[in-house]
Amino acid sequence: MAKDDFGFEFDLKGFTESLTKIEKQVLPTAQAGFLNGIAFGARRSLLAYAEKNIEGSPNAWTKRGFVVKKATAANPEYSVEILPEQAKYMQYLVNGGERRVGDPGATKYDVRVDSADETKNRFGNSPRHYLSRISKKAKREKDKRGKLAARRDKLRASGKSVAAATWGAQKKSTDSGIFFGKIRNTRGYWQRPEQRGGKLKLLVRFADAAKYDASFKWTTPSPAT
Incomplete structure (x- = not known):
C-alpha cells in the first residue's frame, strides 16, 4: 500500500497487476487491427495492379478471389491470398506455364x-x-x-x-x-x-x-x- 503527500492511499501492486491485465487484453487487439489495416491496404494495391496489368481488366469473379486472412488477438499474422478457384486461373499469369486439355480454363478436348x-x-x-x-x-x-x-x-x-x-x-x-x-x-x-x-x-x-x-x-x- 502506498501513500502520497496529500494522505491519499492507493494499492500500487493491485494497480500494476490491473494494468498488466489490460495490456494483455487491449494491446493484442489493437495490434491485430493495425495489421489488418496493412493487409487490406495490400489487397487494394493488388487489385489496382491487376486492373493495370491483366489484359481487359479482371472481372468481378476474379476480384472476389482476392481475400484477406485477418490477424486476431490470439494470432497476430495476416495474409493476402487468392481463393482456390480463382487461383486455378491466375496461376498462369503469376507463374507462367502451359495450359493443356483438361486444365482449368480448357475443355476436355481442346x-x-x-x-x-x-x-x-x-x-x-x-x-x-x-x-x-x-x-x-x-x-x-x-x-x-x-x-x-x-x-x-x-x-x-x-x-x-x-x-x-x-x-x-x-x-x-x-x-x-x-x-x-x-x-x-x-x-x-x-x-x-x-x-x-x-x-x-x-x-x-x-x-x-x-x-x-x-x-x-x-x-x-x-x-x-
Whole structure:
C-alpha cells in the first residue's frame, strides 16, 4: 500500500497487476487491427495492379478471389491470398506455364486460345456460357443437316425436287449457321457465310495447348493505406 503527500492511499501492486491485465487484453487487439489495416491496404494495391496489368481488366469473379486472412488477438499474422478457384486461373499469369486439355480454363478436348472480338465483353472475355451455347447450336445444326441429307436422298430416289430439303430453305434469314472444324490449320467454331462463296468467320479458336509468360508480379505492389 502506498501513500502520497496529500494522505491519499492507493494499492500500487493491485494497480500494476490491473494494468498488466489490460495490456494483455487491449494491446493484442489493437495490434491485430493495425495489421489488418496493412493487409487490406495490400489487397487494394493488388487489385489496382491487376486492373493495370491483366489484359481487359479482371472481372468481378476474379476480384472476389482476392481475400484477406485477418490477424486476431490470439494470432497476430495476416495474409493476402487468392481463393482456390480463382487461383486455378491466375496461376498462369503469376507463374507462367502451359495450359493443356483438361486444365482449368480448357475443355476436355481442346484449349480455347481466342474468340472473335465482337463476342468479347469489356474485360476482353467471352460472355459466360458463350462456348456452351455455340457448341450446342453447332450440334443441333449438324444433326439437322444430317436429317436433311437423308431426306434429299429419299427425294432424289423418288425423282422429286430436293429444294425443300436444303439448308437454305430451312434456316432463318439471319442465321447462316455454324460448325466446328479445321480450316487452314486453324481449329475452332466457324460461322458460315451468308452468301455462297462468301468468307468464313472464326468465332472461337482452339489448340492443343497454350503457353503463358508470367505477367502478374504478386509481390510487386506495396500496401496502399
